[in-house]
Structure formats: structure tokens, C-alpha cells
Amino acid sequence: MTMKAVVISSPGGPEALEVREVEDLPAPGEGEVLVKVAASGVNRADTVQRQGKYPPPPGASLYPGLECSGTILALGANVPSRWAVGDQVCALLTGGGYAEKVVVPAGQLLPVPEGVSLTDAAGLPEVACTVWSTVFMTSHLSPGESFLIHGGSSGIGTFAIQIAKHLGIKVLVTAGSEEKLAACKDLGADVCINYRRLCSTHKRRNWWKGC
Ligand SMILES: NC(=O)c1ccc[n+]([C@@H]2O[C@H](COP(=O)([O-])OP(=O)(O)OC[C@H]3O[C@@H](n4cnc5c(N)ncnc54)[C@H](OP(=O)(O)O)[C@@H]3O)[C@@H](O)[C@H]2O)c1
Structure with a gap:
């Protein structure tokens, strides 16, 4: 055979x-x-x-x-x-x-x-296991906490946004364009930061507070 x-x-x-x-x-x-x-x-x-x-x-x-x-x-x-x-x-x-x-x-x-x-399910296990094992099993991110995701529109980022929001976690993301940030917002991100547009003051301190 x-x-x-x-x-x-x-x-x-x-x-x-x-x-x-x-x-x-x-x-x-x-x-x-x-x-x-x-x-x-x-x-x-x-x-x-x-x-x-x-x-x-x-x-x-x-x-x-x-x-x-x-x-x-x-x-x-x-x-x-x-x-x-x-x-x-x-x-x-x-x-x-x-x-x-x-x-x-x-x-x-x-x-x-x-x-x-x-x-579509064929593309699920790698990203799901990577995010779950690193963010939840290793880092123990818990409901009520805040979670900063760099590269929010990436494969890993988009999965992480959705599962974190599902678990009641505040999600902040960075990405390199407004289009990418819009996609993150659609997935539930609470705070969306374009890292290419940060002013020098924001780069130094309290950079996310006004966003
Ligand atoms: N996807 C998986 O299932 C998986 C599993 C295990 C490990 N990983 C690892 O996790 C990391 C992220 O994987 P991913 O699949 O989420 O990646 P991805 O979808 O290709 O996204 C990568 C992100 O990195 C940012 N970036 C910054 N500098 C870049 C550059 N020079 N070229 C391209 N992108 C750049 C881009 O966002 P901005 O434009 O917003 O900066 C982009 O959205 C990789 O190291 C990968 O090997 C992924």
C-alpha cells in the first residue's frame, strides 16, 4: 500500500x-x-x-x-x-x-x-499552542490584567488579541500602520498604538496614556 x-x-x-x-x-x-x-x-x-x-x-x-x-x-x-x-x-x-x-x-x-x-482549522494548532503555552501557561496572564502585544496584526498577535479579550483581559497593541491597527481594533484590542507615529515625549514616558 x-x-x-x-x-x-x-x-x-x-x-x-x-x-x-x-x-x-x-x-x-x-x-x-x-x-x-x-x-x-x-x-x-x-x-x-x-x-x-x-x-x-x-x-x-x-x-x-x-x-x-x-x-x-x-x-x-x-x-x-x-x-x-x-x-x-x-x-x-x-x-x-x-x-x-x-x-x-x-x-x-x-x-x-x-x-x-x-x-481553516489546519492553520489553528501552531498559533493556538504557541500563544496558549507562552502567554497563559508560562506567564499566567489572568483576567483583570493588561496585556501589551507588539506586532498586534501578526499571526501570533491576532490570535492573542482574540483569546485575551475572550478571557476578560485589557489588550494594548502596537503595529506599524493605521490599517493594521484598524484590524486589531476590529478583533477587540482596547488601545492601539502606531509605533511609527509616537512623538518623542511619548517615546520617553507615559507613551500609552493618551492613546
Ligand atoms: N504564527 C505561528 O504559528 C508561530 C508559531 C511559533 C512561533 N512563531 C514565531 O512568532 C513570531 C511572529 O510570527 P507571526 O506568524 O505572528 O509573524 P507575521 O504574521 O509574519 O507577523 C510579523 C509582524 O512583525 C512585524 N515586523 C516588524 N519588523 C518586520 C520585518 N522586518 N518584516 C516583517 N514583519 C516585521 C510586522 O508588524 P508591524 O508592521 O506592525 O511591525 C508583522 O506583522 C515569529 O518569530 C515566528 O517565527 C510563530
């Missing part, structure tokens, strides 16, 4: 990516699930891996792809009962998302949120 996967033929530009028939995956092991991939997120790290500068860690798939969405095809032993064959999921991966199927530990699965398409 074979499946299709995107293979890095040799380090290089986008032309280094080739769709090939490759050996099918083994059955999922203890605590793992087999996912039929619907869509994959494209991350900067994939690009660097394609250039040969970011090899996958030992034991990871040789195919690129650090996040995906899809449908559970099979369950290994001792997978928590919240997951079942046929569930639509998205997953954080150590690699292998650019393929028809991927095996992933159940702990790296997320349900597809209501109102989010299966395709």
Missing part, C-alpha cells in the same frame, strides 16, 4: 517539493491516532526545512508539515474516549502534515471549533 506525500527532493526553493507515492503509514501505536489529512498549515519552519536548515527531530516524519486538519481514520490502544473514528480534528505535528495521512499522539489533537471550516 502507498499514499501520496510531499517530499523534499533535495534542499532548495519551492521546486524542491515533489508529490510522490510513498510507503503507507503503520497502524497507530499506543495513544496515537491515524488522521486522513484534509488540509495542512504552511509555516516558516517548513520553508527553512525545505532549504535544508531545519532537519526534523529524531523519530519525526521526514515529510514537512507541522499542523494539519482532517478526519480520524483509526485509533491506537488507550486513546482517550473523547476521540472516535470519523471525528474532525486539527493537530500539532512534529512533521508529516504534507501527506494524505499522518499518525499523531492523541494529546496533540484539538477539536475543530464550531464555525471554523475544516480547511
Whole structure:
């Protein structure tokens, strides 16, 4: 049996990516699930891996792809009962998302949120896990506190604004243009600062108070 996967033929530009028939995956092991991939997120790290500068860690798939969405095809032993064959999921991966199927530990699965398409969900795990682990698990940002996000209109920033507002946190953002700040405001940012327009007094002290 074979499946299709995107293979890095040799380090290089986008032309280094080739769709090939490759050996099918083994059955999922203890605590793992087999996912039929619907869509994959494209991350900067994939690009660097394609250039040969970011090899996958030992034991990871040789195919690129650090996040995906899809449908559970099979369950290994001792997978928590919240997951079942046929569930639509998205997953954080150590690699292998650019393929028809991927095996992933159940702990790296997320349900597809209501109102989010299966395709869009492929772009959720990397940003969600990055923001949640750094801002909430490590820094313990809590309701009632204020949160300054530089690069508010970035991928990380736009996700951080939404989850922080959802949790009752005051959000201040900086960005490099009025258009970017308008997007941040639409997502719920309370204070929006164009860092290219700060006057010298604001740059020195109390720079956000009049904003
Ligand atoms: N996205 C993810 O899932 C993810 C996961 C893990 C780690 N990261 C890391 O988190 C950081 C932010 O990632 P991101 O995906 O949020 O980035 P992004 O969407 O590409 O946004 C980067 C932001 O940085 C600002 N910036 C400042 N100087 C820049 C320059 N010279 N060129 C381009 N942008 C510049 C820009 O905002 P202004 O114009 O407002 O300054 C821009 O919106 C990166 O270091 C990335 O590797 C991201």
C-alpha cells in the first residue's frame, strides 16, 4: 500500500517539493491516532526545512508539515474516549502534515471549533499552542490584567488579541500602520498604538496614556 506525500527532493526553493507515492503509514501505536489529512498549515519552519536548515527531530516524519486538519481514520490502544473514528480534528505535528495521512499522539489533537471550516482549522494548532503555552501557561496572564502585544496584526498577535479579550483581559497593541491597527481594533484590542507615529515625549514616558 502507498499514499501520496510531499517530499523534499533535495534542499532548495519551492521546486524542491515533489508529490510522490510513498510507503503507507503503520497502524497507530499506543495513544496515537491515524488522521486522513484534509488540509495542512504552511509555516516558516517548513520553508527553512525545505532549504535544508531545519532537519526534523529524531523519530519525526521526514515529510514537512507541522499542523494539519482532517478526519480520524483509526485509533491506537488507550486513546482517550473523547476521540472516535470519523471525528474532525486539527493537530500539532512534529512533521508529516504534507501527506494524505499522518499518525499523531492523541494529546496533540484539538477539536475543530464550531464555525471554523475544516480547511481553516489546519492553520489553528501552531498559533493556538504557541500563544496558549507562552502567554497563559508560562506567564499566567489572568483576567483583570493588561496585556501589551507588539506586532498586534501578526499571526501570533491576532490570535492573542482574540483569546485575551475572550478571557476578560485589557489588550494594548502596537503595529506599524493605521490599517493594521484598524484590524486589531476590529478583533477587540482596547488601545492601539502606531509605533511609527509616537512623538518623542511619548517615546520617553507615559507613551500609552493618551492613546
Ligand atoms: N504564527 C505561528 O504559528 C508561530 C508559531 C511559533 C512561533 N512563531 C514565531 O512568532 C513570531 C511572529 O510570527 P507571526 O506568524 O505572528 O509573524 P507575521 O504574521 O509574519 O507577523 C510579523 C509582524 O512583525 C512585524 N515586523 C516588524 N519588523 C518586520 C520585518 N522586518 N518584516 C516583517 N514583519 C516585521 C510586522 O508588524 P508591524 O508592521 O506592525 O511591525 C508583522 O506583522 C515569529 O518569530 C515566528 O517565527 C510563530
